């Protein structure tokens with residue numbers, strides 16, 4: 126076993142144990158929460174160590190990086206699911222539709238319109254989650270909670286396949302209240318999926334109903350400085 130494989134196995138086992146404990150504490154079946162392995166900046170070799178361990182769901186934050194890494198990986202390994210978790214520019218919508226199964230970062234009307242316009246004739250769009258700016262941070266992407274109802278209507282009128290909500294809480298606040306708010310909003314709009322919780326707070330997110338947790342460093346180790 127290589128060092129990369131050994132480290133991947135250890136980290137995945139630790140995350141699996143923590144997920145099981147958090148699910149049990151919340152009275153939820155462990156299968157209710159999907160682990161999305163956030164593989165931004167990671168090499169194909171690092172990613173394949175997780176594929177070999179049975180991980181099938183991954184997330185990336187950039188279209189260009191995904192186009193460079195994933196077509197080869199998808200050719201080699203069947204059954205992979207890929208989530209976009211970073212901002213999407215409208216000029217990259219066509220490319221993103223071809224690369225991703227889920228786009229978690231629908232965050233503005235202009236992007237909703239571009240997705241509707243780019244829908245392939247003979248195929249479905251990726252599943253879409255709306256990013257909600259639960260902390261109302263001016264520098265952060267996402268729909269303000271008070272504007273979500275109108276935005277959901279706008280997207281449904283465009284026939285977009287809205288399946289869930291996603292949030293990234295402010296770094297300097299407890300995440301729990303943000304996760305609880307996202308859960309309430311999803312219930313109010315009859316959306317099934319809740320993408321919330323990262324390496325630092327995923328047990329809290331599982332306790333508050335996360336269906337998808339997005340883990341980078343907990344699985345792959347510290348990210349090299351950009």
Ligand SMILES: *Cc1c(COP(=O)(O)O)cnc(C)c1O
Pocket residue numbers: 163165186210211293323324325339340341342343
């Ligand atoms: C990088 C990233 C993650 C993973 O972050 P970690 O703290 O490394 O687990 C999750 N969500 C988004 C949107 C990200 O960009």
